[in-house]
Amino acid sequence: MKSRRIGLEAEVVRYEPGKGLEDGVELWSDVVTKGWIVTDYLVKLKKDDGSIMCPYILNRRGRVFICEGDYIITDEDGTRHVCGEDKIWNRYEKPQEV
Incomplete structure (x- = not known):
C-alpha cells in the first residue's frame, strides 16, 4: 500500500x-x-574563563551537537531537529521572502 506524507509546518531557523x-x-x-562523532565542524563557543563549549539540542535520539551552518527545526508538536545547510532546502520548502 502506498501513502502520502501529510504536509507539516515547522519553524526553520x-x-x-x-x-x-x-x-x-x-x-x-x-x-x-x-x-563517536566527527567534531571538525562543530560550533565552538569560548567562555570568559577560556573553556570551549559545544552547543546541542535534545531530542529522542539524545544530544545532537550543532555544526557550523546548521538549522534548528521545530515541528508543530515541539520536536526539534538539526539539519545541515547542504540538505535543509531539499527537505523543507523555502519560505517566500516578504
Whole structure:
C-alpha cells in the first residue's frame, strides 16, 4: 500500500550563538573524548574563563551537537531537529521572502 506524507509546518531557523536556540552546551574536551562523532565542524563557543563549549539540542535520539551552518527545526508538536545547510532546502520548502 502506498501513502502520502501529510504536509507539516515547522519553524526553520539558522543557528546563531546567543539566540537561545540550543538546549545546552558541553565542554569541547568531553565531546572529543566521549563521543563517536566527527567534531571538525562543530560550533565552538569560548567562555570568559577560556573553556570551549559545544552547543546541542535534545531530542529522542539524545544530544545532537550543532555544526557550523546548521538549522534548528521545530515541528508543530515541539520536536526539534538539526539539519545541515547542504540538505535543509531539499527537505523543507523555502519560505517566500516578504
